[in-house]
Amino acid sequence: xxxxxxxxxxxxxxxxxxxxxxxxxxxxxxxxxxxxxxxxxxxxxxxxxxxxxxxxxxxxxxxxxxxxxxxxxxxxxxxxxxxxxxxxxxxxxxxxxxxxxxxxxxxxxxxxxxxxxxxxxxxxxxxxxxxxxxxxxxxxxxxxxxxxxxxxxxxxxxxxxxxxxxxxxxxxxxxxxxxxxxxxxxxxxxxxxxxxxxxxx
Numbered sequence: 001x002x003x004x005x006x007x008x009x010x011x012x013x014x015x016x017x018x019x020x021x022x023x024x025x026x027x028x029x030x031x032x033x034x035x036x037x038x039x040x041x042x043x044x045x046x047x048x049x050x051x052x053x054x055x056x057x058x059x060x061x062x063x064x065x066x067x068x069x070x071x072x073x074x075x076x077x078x079x080x081x082x083x084x085x086x087x088x089x090x091x092x093x094x095x096x097x098x099x100x101x102x103x104x105x106x107x108x109x110x111x112x113x114x115x116x117x118x119x120x121x122x123x124x125x126x127x128x129x130x131x132x133x134x135x136x137x138x139x140x141x142x143x144x145x146x147x148x149x150x151x152x153x154x155x156x157x158x159x160x161x162x163x164x165x166x167x168x169x170x171x172x173x174x175x176x177x178x179x180x181x182x183x184x185x186x187x188x189x190x191x192x193x194x195x196x197x198x199x200x201x
Contacts (some may be wrong), residue, residue, distance in 0.1 A: 005069035038081035142177035
């Protein structure tokens, strides 16, 4: 859809609202899935979704065709998501600090511990809860590479384009992310780690 996307972006830059709706309808489900993988909260993901496409509309004039529209939108989505997590973590630290001095302070709302990604199959829901909790322990780059390649099913080259890095760097980050996740998951499911060791002997 590259040619059509480029045409839509040119029309959006001229203020064409119908072109904007067409682009939104095509990309919003994919963007939402990416956002909720970071936020683990539907309300926050919806707000970020609006924020992403407001940015798309307002900056359409500055879009350069040296990358695809898809890559550009994903890049905006990832940056918005990471900014959201940084702010949330900062607020969380402040909330803990403030509670030392004020016991009756307003409750700060964070993601539900029961979060399950909407794309996860029913029988995998319990495992998914644990998986997304340990994904949060990864570094920003490892988390992004894992989400985009393993959850959003983008190719390593597509992710490299989004992050403006090399495919080899993405491959390395993915290997480290998987290794770190394996260590964390074995703590949650020690019996699975033992069974895999037994079968390999």
